[in-house]
Structure formats: C-alpha cells, structure tokens
Amino acid sequence: MRLFIGANDAPDIPIGASFVLAHRFAPWDGGNMQAASLVRLAIAGGAALALYAAPCTAQGTFNYFTTGQFTSSTSTCNATTDASVATCMWPGSGGLVLTFTGDGHAPNGYMSGTQLTYGVFSTGGTGTLSSVPSDAMFRLVINQIDPTTGSASIVGSIGGQLAAGPGGSFSSLFWLPSSTTVTIHGVTYTLDDSQGMPLDSLTIGANFNTSLNGHGYVSTVPEPSTLALLGSGLVGLVPVVRRRRH
Numbered sequence: 529m530r531l532f533i534g535a536n537d538a539p540d541i542p543i544g545a546s547f548v549l550a551h552r553f554a555p556w557d558g559g560n561m562q563a564a565s566l567v568r569l570a571i572a573g574g575a576a577l578a579l580y581a582a583p584c585t586a587q588g589t590f591n592y593f594t595t596g597q598f599t600s601s602t603s604t605c606n607a608t609t610d611a612s613v614a615t616c617m618w619p620g621s622g623g624l625v626l627t628f629t630g631d632g633h634a635p636n637g638y639m640s641g642t643q644l645t646y647g648v649f650s651t652g653g654t655g656t657l658s659s660v661p662s663d664a665m666f667r668l669v670i671n672q673i674d675p676t677t678g679s680a681s682i683v684g685s686i687g688g689q690l691a692a693g694p695g696g697s698f699s700s701l702f703w704l705p706s707s708t709t710v711t712i713h714g715v716t717y718t719l720d721d722s723q724g725m726p727l728d729s730l731t732i733g734a735n736f737n738t739s740l741n742g743h744g745y746v747s748t749v750p751e752p753s754t755l756a757l758l759g760s761g762l763v764g765l766v767p768v769v770r771r772r773r774h
Contacts, residue, residue: 588746589639590715591674593632594646598686600664610669616686622655624690626701626732628666637674640746644717646670648737649730651699657690666703668740672712675746680710682719692734699734718742 597607598616605616605626616626630647638644646668664686671679688700708719708726719727719742732738 589637589674590672590744590746591633591637592670592672592712592715592717592744594630595669595671596628596630596647597667597669598626598628598664599667600661602661602664605661605664610667614666616664616666617653618657618661621653621657621690623653624655624657624692625652626650626686626690627652632671633673638744640744642744643720644742644744646717646719646740646742648739649703649732650737651690651692651697651701651732651734654693655691656693659689660687660701668705670710670712670717672715675715676713678712680712680717682707682710688732690734697734699732701732703730703732704728705730714747716745716747718745 593612595610595612596614597610598605598614600606600616602618605618607614612630614628617624627650628647629650631645665683666686667681667683669679669681682705684703684705686701686703688702689698690701691698705719705727710717719740721727721730722741727742730738730740
C-alpha cells in the first residue's frame with residue numbers, strides 16, 4: 529500500500545489521523561513495545577509534517593509598493609532602472625509624455641483577497657505620436673515588504689498612437705503584459721481587467737489616469753525554522769529506536 533500526498537491536494541484531515549497511519553505501517557510486535565512506539569511516533573510525525581508543509585489558502589496580511597521602468601531604443605524613453613515615477617517621451621511627438629506612477633504601501637497592509645491598485649498611467653503635453661517604436665517596453669515591479677521582502681516583475685510591450693492638442697485628444701496606446709500573475713514568498717499578485725478577469729491588454733487613455741489593478745492572495749506555509757525543528761526531532765528518534773531494538 530502506498531500513500532501519496534500532493535503539495536496542492538493534501539487532504540484536510542486531523543493530524544491525529546496520522547497516528548492511525550503510523551500504527552498501520554509500524555504495528556506493535558509484542559517484543560519491542562517501546563521501540564515500536566517510537567517508530568510509530570516518528571511515522572506519525574512525518575505524516576503530520578507532510579500535511580503541515582502543504583500550503584493552504586488563509587486570511588493574512590501583506591504589504592507592497594510598485595515601481596516602473598520604460599525601455600526602448602530612444603534615449604528619452606530608456607531608463608536604466610525602475611522608479612516610483614517613470615516617464616517616457618518620444619522625439620518627434622511634439623512633447624507628448626507617458627508617465628507611470630507607482631502605488632501601494634498601505635499603513636496597515638492589505639488583507640488576502642483585497643483589490644489592489646498597482647499604479648496609474650497618464651499622458652501629458654501636446655503633439656502627435658503616429659507610431660510607438662516597436663521595441664518600446666514597460667516593466668512593472670512589485671516590491672513586497674511584508675510578510676517577507678522580495679520583488680517580481682511583469683514586462684510587456686507598448687504600442688498604439690497618441691495625439692493631444694487644442695482640437696482634442698486621442699489615444700490607442702496599450703500595454704500587453706507577458707503574464708498576469710506573480711508570486712512572492714507565498715503572496716500571489718494578479719493583474720485584472722475591469723471585469724475582474726485576467727488582464728490581456730491595458731488601454732491607456734489620453735489626458736486622464738488609467739489604473740493598473742489586480743488582487744493579492746496570501747498562502748500560508750510553515751516557517752522554515754518550525755520545519756527544521758520538527759524534522760530534527762524526528763531524525764533524533766532514529767538512534768533511540770536502534771538502541772531499543774538491540
């Protein structure tokens with residue numbers, strides 16, 4: 529008989545059930561009661577460890593802030609690093625500017641499942657941009673500060689046209705993200721459209737802010753120190769069991 533426990537489909541059973549499994553696989557032989565008991569305890573602990581190590585979705589808090597970076601073959605739209613306010617201006621457009629302003633970092637953090645705003649795109653200036661360079665890219669950087677620090681990026685190409693002037697404004701600018709989810713140390717961040725579906729493309733309007741939204745979900749996993757302590761305790765039972773058998 530084999531027992532398979534997957535990391536994503538671990539059964540929601542009481543830890544006490546692991547002791548039943550331990551008794552099944554390490555029965556008492558009558559002659560080494562203490563040794564058999566230790567073996568059962570070790571197996572039970574291992575089963576409990578496997579169940580405990582399986583991540584599960586739970587309510588929790590997290591915190592983050594975002595930065596952005598525009599890159600292209602044009603020097604005025606080719607930042608060397610990400611920043612809380614990123615700008616892109618194409619020569620020949622007459623002074624049109626595309627700006628991304630990052631967001632996040634709530635004083636009390638965010639609860640799992642909260643709708644998030646990663647920042648806003650805005651346009652400024654006057655002129656006409658008939659075509660965005662084919663190598664223009666934007667990189668969104670999510671910088672997590674709680675519960676564990678880390679960062680992840682979502683890169684996508686920029687395309688479309690933009691015009692603004694006395695006669696009115698027009699924009700068909702868009703950003704095509706290469707992915708819609710990233711996970712940073714147990715917290716998953718999604719990019720969503722206005723209907724709450726995965727974001728395929730973000731249309732950037734002219735002369736008003738276009739928000740980049742999503743959700744954040746916390747998956748709790750045991751602390752490494754806790755797993756190490758439990759694992760070392762189980763390993764420590766091995767020599768004891770051997771001495772009892774001899």
